[in-house]
Amino acid sequence: MRITVLGAGTMGSGIAHAAATAGHEVALRDIESSYVEDGIESVDATLAGGVERGKVTEAERTAALDRITGTTDLAAAATGADLVIEAVPEDMDLKRETLADAETHVADDAVLASNTSALSVTALADALDHPERLVGLHFFNPVHLMGLVEVVVAERTDEATLATARAFVDSIGKETVEVRDSPGFASSRLGVALGVEAIRMYETGVASVADIDAAMELGYNHPMGPLELTDVVGLDVRLDILEHLREELGERFRPPQALKRKVRAGKLGKKTGEGFYVWEDGEAVRPADDSATGSEGVDDE
């Protein structure tokens, strides 16, 4: 297939890597040539890591890179595409505009996809002349390590579009789950539900940060506890998602005070060095001082 990826950031470069490694021709488009170069460098760094670990040969690395063409020209990127995947920032207007522009350059049977984490795919499709050709393809970060893609079926997504989306995900060796377009899809809604309850337990002193996480790691075989995962995702990102889900789905997603307080203090998790844990060299080394015993107060708005 010929795949166009719009946006060469974290997710766009990961999607380009996955598609090129699977043998697809990829056009990778961003708005500045330096961003395109950074995206291709990031693909190369991932491939080089694979070579080091003996998972990828030098020949496969070169072949995959050769299949990626970087550009800032939307017409050049989208013309002739079988599938266009947008991975531009999470902004409804920007995504609608990007998808509508791309649609003007593709053939009638081309499929468009959005990698949105939380926006309504149905609302994105409204910007298109042919809304039935849009589907959500929600990849997970880092794309090359994560085996799942959530396929988000919007109100008007048709069967032909779904068949192309499923075939593409299958071709890159990942599994799909299919979700009707609804707030938080399946993965964010479930992940956030567990995380928010863990934060409420911590702030009402039910158990320590370490013990709450150990309960899920050892009791349920989760690779990481819900509080550590909140640190990895980013407390600010989780707060945004919670506010969106509260608006759409109700009070059970009300953000806890402890989360708001940490975000206000700039304690955003792994990326700032402190959240529920203190982070050093990419590792959670100990619970943050104010996280050791819980009892931050009640969830009082």
Ligand SMILES: NC(=O)c1ccc[n+]([C@@H]2O[C@H](COP(=O)([O-])OP(=O)(O)OC[C@H]3O[C@@H](n4cnc5c(N)ncnc54)[C@H](O)[C@@H]3O)[C@@H](O)[C@H]2O)c1
């Ligand atoms: N980062 C994650 O963990 C993650 C996981 C799943 C989904 N997502 C979603 O993927 C999307 C992209 O996220 P990201 O983390 O890769 O962001 P990012 O900021 O790393 O990359 C976005 C890129 O899009 C570029 N861009 C902006 N306008 C553009 C345009 N009109 N055409 C082409 N490129 C344009 C930017 O210059 C930037 O390089 C968002 O919708 C996000 O919610 C992110």
